[in-house]
Every structure is written in C-alpha cells, then in structure tokens.
Amino acid sequence: MAVLEIRKYPDEILKKKALPITEIDKNIQKLIDDMIETMYKANGVGLAAPQVGVSQRLIVVDTSSREENQSLIVLINPEIINSEGEVLSEEGCLSLPGFTTRLKRGEKILVRGLDRKGKEIEIYAEGLFSRALQHEIDHLNGMLLIDRISPLKRELFRRRYQKVKK
Ligand code: NI
Numbered sequence: 001m002a003v004l005e006i007r008k009y010p011d012e013i014l015k016k017k018a019l020p021i022t023e024i025d026k027n028i029q030k031l032i033d034d035m036i037e038t039m040y041k042a043n044g045v046g047l048a049a050p051q052v053g054v055s056q057r058l059i060v061v062d063t064s065s066r067e068e069n070q071s072l073i074v075l076i077n078p079e080i081i082n083s084e085g086e087v088l089s090e091e092g093c094l095s096l097p098g099f100t101t102r103l104k105r106g107e108k109i110l111v112r113g114l115d116r117k118g119k120e121i122e123i124y125a126e127g128l129f130s131r132a133l134q135h136e137i138d139h140l141n142g143m144l145l146i147d148r149i150s151p152l153k154r155e156l157f158r159r160r161y162q163k164v165k166k
Helices: 026-041 127-140 151-165
Strands: 046-048 058-061 073-092 100-114 120-125
Touching: 026 046, 026 058, 026 073, 046 127, 058 127, 073 120, 073 127, 100 127, 120 127
Parallel strands: none
Antiparallel strands: 046 058, 058 073, 073 100, 100 120
C-alpha cells in the first residue's frame, strides 16, 4: 500500500467527469488499497479516485471516526438512486485545504454500486455518511464544493485561495 498525492484545486482532473470502471482488475484493487491508506493518513472521511489523479468512478468512505455503526465502504460506479429530505451542514474537502462551507444536501439517500469484488450493493445512508457519499460522488462528476455555492461566495473563495497559495 502507498499514500498517494492528493490533487488540490485548481487541478484540472478535479473538473473532469470520471469514466466508469469496466474491469475490476489487480490495478483497481491496488488503487482501492492506496486510496484507503491515503484517506486515513489525511484524516478524511472519504476520497474519490480523481482526487488521486485517476479519472475513474471509484470512491472510499469511512465515517466511523465520527459516527456510530459505520465502517469502511468501497464503491465502484456508484449512483444515487433516491434522495429524501434536505439538510444544511458544514462541509470541507481534502482538495480544498482550509476551506469549509455550509451546504444543503439530500438527507437520506439510496446509493447503488459495486463492491470491490464486483458484487452489486445498495446502501441506505443518512447523517454524515450520506453527506460524504454525495460529496464523493460529486467528485466523480467533476464537481467540487465551490461549484455548489453562490457565485458571490465562489468569487470570495477564489480571491482568498489565491492569497493563501502565495
Ligand atoms: Ni472532496
């Protein structure tokens, strides 16, 4: 296993729509292990493959450090098939260090995808787990937190972020 470099805004790969995984081969298994290690090392609750430079539809999520009855989830080609309710909460992203924002997300969701063995699974999620899944699936569609905030807030973010980088 290896800790991978996490791509940060404005890396172009974060804006790309990731491609579905058609074969769960040895390379994908290694990528999964590396992403898990990278997520834990960064103290994150989720990570999407584009964040480590791979434009494929794979996410790992583990909110067990902050929520009860949760565990590590690996999802290949995940899709949100149902969403109920709305909830406003604070959110951050490993690709946007130092930035958090309050964001409305679906409250309870149903997600379908494949596990690392290629078996189809459906996951019902709420709480932080639901938010993390939605956040990581956004990454697969080339979408970051800052694409979900108002244009004014986004502009403020851009100005501040440029300063921080210098
Ligand atoms: Ni993120």
